[in-house]
Amino acid sequence: MDISVPDAGGAPFQDRRAGAMAALGDVFEGITAAAFVVDDEGIIVAANGRSEKLFHRSADDLVGRDAHDLLHRDSQGHPLPRSRCGLRMALLTHSTRHCDLDWFTCGDGTVLGLAWLITPYGLDAGASGALVLLYQPQDVPEAHQDETEESERLTELDRLALLAETTTQLTSTLNVDEALHRLAALTVPRLADWAVVDLITEVDEVRRTLVMQHADGLLVERPDLQGPMPPVPQESPMPLSRALRGAASTIASPSTYQGPPDSGIAVEQQRLFTETGMHSAAIAPIRGLREVLGALTLGRSNRRESFTASDLPLLEDLTRRAGLALDNARLYQRQRKVAETMQRHLLPQMPIVPGLQMTARYVPAPHASQVGGDWYDAFSLTDGATALAIGDVVGHDLDAAGGMAQIRNMLRAFVWTHPGSPSTAVAHLDQAVMHIAQEPMATMILARLAMGDDGFWKLHWTNAGHPPPLLITHDGQTRFLTGGHGMLLGTGGPSPRTDAVLTLPPRSTLVLYTDGLIESRRHTLDDGMDRLRRHAASLAHRPLDSFSDSLLAQARPDDNDDDVAFLALRIPTADRTN
DSSP: OOOOOBOTTSOBHHHHHHHHHHHHTHHHHHOSSEEEEEETTSBEEEEOHHHHHHHTOOHHHHTTSBHHHHHEEOTTSOBOOGGGOHHHHHHHHTOOEEEEEEEEEOTTSOEEEEEEEEEEEEOGGGOEEEEEEEEOOSOOOHHHHHHHHHHTSOOHHHHHHHHHHHHHHHHTOOOHHHHHHHHHHHHTTTTOSEEEEEEEOTTSOEEEEEEEEEETTEEEEOGGGOEEEOOOOSSOOSHHHHHHTTOOOEEEOGGGGOSOOSSHHHHHHHHHHHHHOOSEEEEEEEEOSSSEEEEEEEEESSSSSOOOGGGHHHHHHHHHHHHHHHHHHHHHHHHHHHHHHHHHHHSOOOOOBTTBEEEEEEEOOTTSOSOOSEEEEEEEOTTSOEEEEEEEESOSSHHHHHHHHHHHHHHHHHHHHSOSOHHHHHHHHHHHHHHTOSOOOEEEEEEEEEEOTTSOEEEEEEEESOOOOEEEOTTSOEEEOOTTEEOOBTSOOOSOOOOEEEEEOTTOEEEEEOGGGTOOSSSOHHHHHHHHHHHHHHTTTSOHHHHHHHHHHHHSOTTOOSOEEEEEEEOOOOOOOO
16 A cells, blocks of 8 residues: 655655554564554554454555544444544543543444553654554443443534534525525534424415435435425414424423324424434524524434433524524525516517517626626617617626616617617717716617618617627628727717628627626636637527527636626528518
């Protein structure tokens, strides 16, 4: 086994192993107990034959592994927190210690109760470690069983660590489902074998939102036990009913629900205890800042010990943190819903233009509230032409969306009063933005599309600091329309705005987009535009909706965190009948 990880003193790991084996010599194999040597980090550097047999692991399976992580467990076979590891404490303090009974896992999955002795041991090159002897205890008296059960209770340090981890885990997500799954993973199997969450909805209905079980070393969700619950009875003294009304936390057992049920919730609790085999449960309300959000039930079915009143303060600390996290997540989801509604009203429906295919897409910023400063617009004019616009107001939040709405509405007014030239309408908009709008910095393209007397569609446009439109012919040739370019809105620049004009080829596709489709933190803007061009060319034969969806999925950089507005139209075959 070639292990070449350097140690703190610079000596390779295999040197430590060779040094330990050379120093021990034949004495090591002559020890009648299972024995292994660890370095000062708890890594096994040597193991005798008896330890291989005891743990059903080869020397290669033992050497080079962290002894605590590989072997040490509690009496139920669960991983043991390092803060409760007596072997590690002795190693850190360079002291000799022994334990009459502790628990270790074997390669075949069985858990052994063993006594151990640990003493400091000098390795080569001045490094230090420890020699560990493990042997079968003479017996396991009742007193030791009590000590084992007591050892499974959390120390004060464990409690503080759990609460800190709960705060970190739950406050780092704004998704309710993810927060609940994290809560279950924090409490099972550390505190219980089951975690059950009942939540009160915004219309005061109760739903058993999550039931998680620890089985065969894994967390398993039980959807068969989840679903709608009966209403909360106002006078019921039963533990879950009281918790859902915000009363104090309570210990419960199957006997709690053995009598005639006083409510539908009691019937569901009878079913829960029967289906899960829980012999003990602790139930606590989950309180938000203003109201009760639900209840958390932790249940034990495999552990021998029952919950006691001394467990409730920790449970209440956990649910208090869960309540704050759920409050924040629900508030965020309400904001998203408001934002989505606002976005639907701000972004217009596409006009119907005979012969012309047109579609639009909006993709919100991944970390924003589903609304932003990117926008598009399309509307018919009195002379039969179609106005097209796309723009980007700085930011992707509600303020940016408000600024976008102002600019879009003013633009419509100027286009209606100056229907001929896009540059004239944008020049008037530029002055208005500087003096009226709350969000003065913006880019945009305004275009006018109309069929000429020759039966071909002509595009007139002006560009205020925006990425150029992309034209894709039916056979896959591409071209960025760079004409008509000027300064972005709100700069007050003296340069006059100009128009560009182009006859669009029949069956070609025109794409207007915002920079969220091409910008990347890892690549240049030219790279993004080239990526857009190549993907658009490969999709030129697709129907317009399929073209748009695929182009958004393929061209948008993976690391882009901006919103995207996208407007695409397909030019029909030329009409020369006029």
